[in-house]
Amino acid sequence: LTWWISPFTDNPFLLRALLAGLLVALSCAIAGTFVVLRGLAFLGDALAHGILPGVAGALLLGAPGLLGAAVGAVAMIAGVNLLTSRSRLSSDSAIGLLFVGMLALGVVIVSQSSSFTGDVVGILFGEILGASWRDLGQQLVALAVIAALARVFARPFLLLSFDPEQADVAGWPSRRYQLVMLVMVAIAVIMSFQTVGTLLVFGMLLAPAGAGALLAHRLSAMMAWAAVIGSVSVYLGLLLSFHLDVAGSASIVVVAVAMFFVIFTGQALLGRPTRRPPRDLPLEPAVAS
């Protein structure tokens, strides 16, 4: 039992890392399920990396990195929206264009400051082992906002995920609610990057929610699975980081992705069709929370 628990009771920094990771796992379970169902993975990745110029600019000006990240995310979402609505460009081309552009802009800004490199690595890879109580507070607020958004917009988000046309017909304009959904994903990314880095946020958005989509049919059940798998990944990842002496945030992502593939393989071996959520899925009035 000590093997499983004492690393966290003996080391306050590891306990804070665990709590921060669990909060990220819960935020990402909610936001990530919609990312997976709605097919927003590329945009999620673009958001995670597109905030770099915002963060770099903010740090260069001495402003809070969080503010810069928010500006970067807004610019990204607005740009993708503008390009897809005003041109015949497909959304993945628009996303790719802005992704590359924002990343390059970030590099240009970073090159203005010679003493910047450490911070950029920090943005990409995070410092989950350095999580402070203040970071935990921020994570908690982010989780509350994300849960509230998912709850308030449960119906349109559900329709948008499974049947966008019906959403339009039912009076939930898919374009508008997609935007709200993106804001929710952006909050998950922005609030988490300082603690755990954009790499871990993105891994936690996709892997647990992807596994959840394999295991369940109903939205709420998918989220529950994603939350469980994400939380277990955080716990096991940190435990591995302690016992095997390996890097923290990377171990968490490795465990999460490994769990996805174990579930995928298990289902394939058992002969259960591993399928994408079909469009004609019988919609239960499941309420996401």
Added chain:
Amino acid sequence: MNLRHTLSISLLAGAALVLPACGVTSSTSADSSTSGSKRPQVVVTSPVLGTVVRTVMGDAGDVRVLMPNGSDPHEWSPSARDIQAVLNADLVVENGLGLESGLQDPIKEAKAKGVDVFTVTDHITVRKVKAGEGAEADDPDQAPGADDPHLWMDPLTMKQWVQAFVPALTKAGIEGSANISKVEADLDALNTEVAGILDRVPAERRRLVTGHESLGYLAERYHYQLVGAVVPSLTSQGEPSARELADLTTKIKAAQVPAIFTEIGTPKATAEAIGKDTGTKVVELSTHTLPADGSYRTFMLDIANTIAGALR
């Protein structure tokens, strides 16, 4: 190869997107392309070595420093212009022992072209990593017995290569020996000054915890004990594991270390978290960055004063 090493490679791959542009800001003491004169061109990789080379050479030639002051040498990579400068130099001065990992191929090419290359760590008594310094035991480049590249943390080790540098200048056809005896005397005097500052710290408080393993030469010269590092490695690359941080926490508590020194490239939040858990203050130390006046003397005195002030 262990997993952390693998991570630091993937980290480099990620950072590769970011870093090459940094070389654009390289400081240029004299722009060789604008002057048509045939003044000797000496290219030095790091700012700290560069300032000493400048002092030795005086007005005997142009010195170009490749790494921008304030950059992390462990993460730096050269720009196209830096590589051109290396290939066209009369003499290249490098630290060696892997500090300029991004410059290996251009330097090899320059050597093949007949450019003289002076490797500083070939002309000093290289310090070996000792057991219990916290470096990784499973990485041959970091384990006890590995060569420590951070020679500039000790004025007397600097003096060793400065003595060998004058013949190298002469061989490259540069008349740069006028200042040598003064430079050597200054390094001796600096050693006495630094020792005077660091000796003020009581013996039982001479315990160093740093961002990475950068203070080995200083610790050896002035009888300080290396307790550990946030990133237990000779480079600032890589992410510490939970195990390493837990071990560091234990060591800091056991040795009652008064301060944790952070450097360029140190994961700051992690250092703060360890400081909080152990009740230790976190102090920034400029181990790779020249001070405003650009002199090696001020650089070393600042470090000595910061250490003595934090540990006393």
